[in-house]
Amino acid sequence: MKIAILTGGGDAPGLNPVIRAVAKVAKENQVEMIGIKRGWAGLVELDHFPLKWEDVKNLHSEGGTFLLSSRTNPIKMENGIKLVSENLKQVADGLIAMGGEDTLGVANELYKNGINVVGVPKTIDNDLFSTDYTIGFDTAINITVEAIDRIRSTGKSHERFMVVEVMGRHAGWLAVHSGLAAGADIILYPEEKYDSQEVCNKIKELKKQGQNTGIIVIAEGAEEKEGSYTTQDQELDAFGHVKLGGAGEKLAKLIEDKTGIETRHIVLGHLVRGGTPSAFDRVYGARLGYAAIKLVLEKKWGQMLTLRGTEIKSMSLEDGVKQLKTVTSDYKDLIKQLT
Numbered sequence: 001m002k003i004a005i006l007t008g009g010g011d012a013p014g015l016n017p018v019i020r021a022v023a024k025v026a027k028e029n030q031v032e033m034i035g036i037k038r039g040w041a042g043l044v045e046l047d048h049f050p051l052k053w054e055d056v057k058n059l060h061s062e063g064g065t066f067l068l069s070s071r072t073n074p075i076k077m078e079n080g081i082k083l084v085s086e087n088l089k090q091v092a093d094g095l096i097a098m099g100g101e102d103t104l105g106v107a108n109e110l111y112k113n114g115i116n117v118v119g120v121p122k123t124i125d126n127d128l129f130s131t132d133y134t135i136g137f138d139t140a141i142n143i144t145v146e147a148i149d150r151i152r153s154t155g156k157s158h159e160r161f162m163v164v165e166v167m168g169r170h171a172g173w174l175a176v177h178s179g180l181a182a183g184a185d186i187i188l189y190p191e192e193k194y195d196s197q198e199v200c201n202k203i204k205e206l207k208k209q210g211q212n213t214g215i216i217v218i219a220e221g222a223e224e225k226e227g228s229y230t231t232q233d234q235e236l237d238a239f240g241h242v243k244l245g246g247a248g249e250k251l252a253k254l255i256e257d258k259t260g261i262e263t264r265h266i267v268l269g270h271l272v273r274g275g276t277p278s279a280f281d282r283v284y285g286a287r288l289g290y291a292a293i294k295l296v297l298e299k300k301w302g303q304m305l306t307l308r309g310t311e312i313k314s315m316s317l318e319d320g321v322k323q324l325k326t327v328t329s330d331y332k333d334l335i336k337q338l339t
């Protein structure tokens with residue numbers, strides 16, 4: 001049996017441990033692995049290579065993706081799904097696709113077009129409804145928390161308020177988890193529109209109480225009550241996503257202008273997507289890789305893996321990509337209590 005494997009969309013720490021586990025378990029089961037380069041782009045151009053266990057055995061601690069990635073979307077190309085399906089059939093009997101909503105959405109289209117596909121959930125945004133956690137999220141929160149702890153100490157020395165912008169697209173998981181873990185004073189996230197005047201009032205109140213420094217975590221996709229999210233430019237990517245960014249800078253300036261309190265901002269951005277995966281993401285990655293090959297051996301096509309509680313399960317790709325997971329009311333209540 002020959003199985004191809006690819007990673008699509010933004011990279012995430014933990015992808016390499018998945019690839020490593022897939023390669024090892026495949027080898028033990030006489031499954032030949034074919035690496036596809038740069039996600040769907042590699043199936044459009046048929047850029048592939050034999051993926052050997054020996055090449056990936058030391059990848060357990062490496063961030064990024066050995067297979068490279070892209071945001072190429074075959075659905076947007078004329079006859080794209082047909083082309084990708086035919087190219088895949090030339091080199092393999094099936095495909096393991098690792099990605100978020102976009103990549104797994106394409107995987108589902110391929111499955112509907114008769115291709116043998118298994119999906120693995122990945123994104124630092126943790127916004128896939130089908131799974132409790134996506135690979136990469138744990139590392140990203142831990143790096144964010146470490147960064148905030150560092151920013152806090154310089155903010156304290158200079159008696160400044162510090163605005164920290166984090167990724168996450170239109171879901172606030174990264175902002176909420178890291179903000180709670182780092183004891184932020186204010187957490188702003190897309191699921192709860194914010195009033196900038198209230199933010200300023202809160203900072204003035206903290207200052208009145210003798211607090212001369214503080215942390216405001218803002219998700220890149222956070223929206224003001226009287227506005228929308230902030231974008232870097234007008235461009236959309238191949239999946240129709242805007243390029244978010246700038247919310248932190250805008251807010252820091254506004255706080256300083258309206259309160260006179262010195263406020264700086266930092267954009268953590270891609271920093272938290274890179275580097276070595278956490279122990280959780282390494283083990284989770286190994287479990288996903290093993291489970292992916294098991295689905296392949298059992299010929300359970302059209303399925304994607306999910307983590308429910310502590311168990312790795314699977315569900316249909318069709319159901320798995322139906323909706324996004326956004327911040328739930330229990331977290332919203334908790335944030336109201338703690339900030």
Ligand code: F6P
Binds near residue numbers: 167168169244273
């Ligand atoms: O989906 C993962 C993610 O990191 C988002 O949080 C972010 O908005 C986006 O990717 C950034 O994409 P790019 O790497 O293309 O700039």
